[in-house]
Amino acid sequence: MNFTNKNVIISGGSQGIGLATAKAFIEHGANVLITGRNPETLQKAAEAINSSNLQILAADTSNLNGISVLEKWVAESGKKVDVLYLNAAIGVYAPIEHVTEADFDAQFNVNVKGHFFTLRQLIPHLADGASVIFTSSRVAAAAGIASSVYSATKAALNKIAEIAVNELAERKIRVNIVSPGPIQTPGLLTVASQEVQGFLASRSALQRLGNAEEVANTVLFLASDEASYINGADIAVDGGSIPYMLK
Numbered sequence: 001m002n003f004t005n006k007n008v009i010i011s012g013g014s015q016g017i018g019l020a021t022a023k024a025f026i027e028h029g030a031n032v033l034i035t036g037r038n039p040e041t042l043q044k045a046a047e048a049i050n051s052s053n054l055q056i057l058a059a060d061t062s063n064l065n066g067i068s069v070l071e072k073w074v075a076e077s078g079k080k081v082d083v084l085y086l087n088a089a090i091g092v093y094a095p096i097e098h099v100t101e102a103d104f105d106a107q108f109n110v111n112v113k114g115h116f117f118t119l120r121q122l123i124p125h126l127a128d129g130a131s132v133i134f135t136s137s138r139v140a141a142a143a144g145i146a147s148s149v150y151s152a153t154k155a156a157l158n159k160i161a162e163i164a165v166n167e168l169a170e171r172k173i174r175v176n177i178v179s180p181g182p183i184q185t186p187g188l189l190t191v192a193s194q195e196v197q198g199f200l201a202s203r204s205a206l207q208r209l210g211n212a213e214e215v216a217n218t219v220l221f222l223a224s225d226e227a228s229y230i231n232g233a234d235i236a237v238d239g240g241s242i243p244y245m246l247k
């Protein structure tokens, strides 16, 4: 896979899956911009990758002001976007009766509204033939207790992606979804105890958690010319997991 001179934007690229994907794109020759809210985490990511092909931008994807920071950066770069990887998300886990309005809004704002409006604002900046990839989750098709809002955000994202496939086809822009199972990232490790991690690993046919590089490899493939006839796919990267409490 060769991404030389390709311009890649990754929302939520300062750690975890986004960071591993940024690293992989750079190893394959791309110019990459990563976003996140925390400037310190972004700076650490830049030091870890240590490449002049990487740029960082503090931009909160949960609201239109933050998204306009990204849009302005892209417009001023004067370059078309070849790969847009919409990856940022937050998860707050609680039974329905304990979910607060603030937690509900925060998750929908980042995980759904953020990606919807980032895509909307960047459509004019996408190259014809570009690739758009959403990070969803296997939970979109599951019904695990305490995950109602997070799972609903991912199911909503899948529907937006499905429709984007049809709306962007005229410009030969491919839109695909990557749906990870449990992946060892800072995001997962902060919400899942050792016991929960063990449980999640036991639900995988491979009997382990995944790592961020395994998701990154899938994103690169979907973005590459090798996947030129893959459009509207939802690729599970879960080691053959049995989603927790499938519908």
Ligand SMILES: NC(=O)c1ccc[n+]([C@@H]2O[C@H](COP(=O)([O-])OP(=O)(O)OC[C@H]3O[C@@H](n4cnc5c(N)ncnc54)[C@H](OP(=O)(O)O)[C@@H]3O)[C@@H](O)[C@H]2O)c1
Pocket: 011, 012, 013, 014, 015, 016, 017, 018, 035, 036, 037, 038, 039, 041, 059, 060, 061, 062, 087, 088, 089, 090, 110, 135, 136, 137, 138, 179, 180, 181, 182, 183, 184, 185, 186, 187, 188
């Ligand atoms: N890890 C898993 O087991 C797993 C499983 C299924 C799906 N996923 C999905 O995979 C994606 C990445 O997950 P991860 O585990 O790598 O997450 P993570 O380690 O928590 O990293 C999340 C990234 O998103 C950024 N972010 C969060 N809110 C943001 C906002 N409002 N604006 C801009 N950036 C924001 C974070 O930076 P800041 O905090 O600095 O903003 C960070 O760079 C997510 O979509 C997640 O839902 C993960």
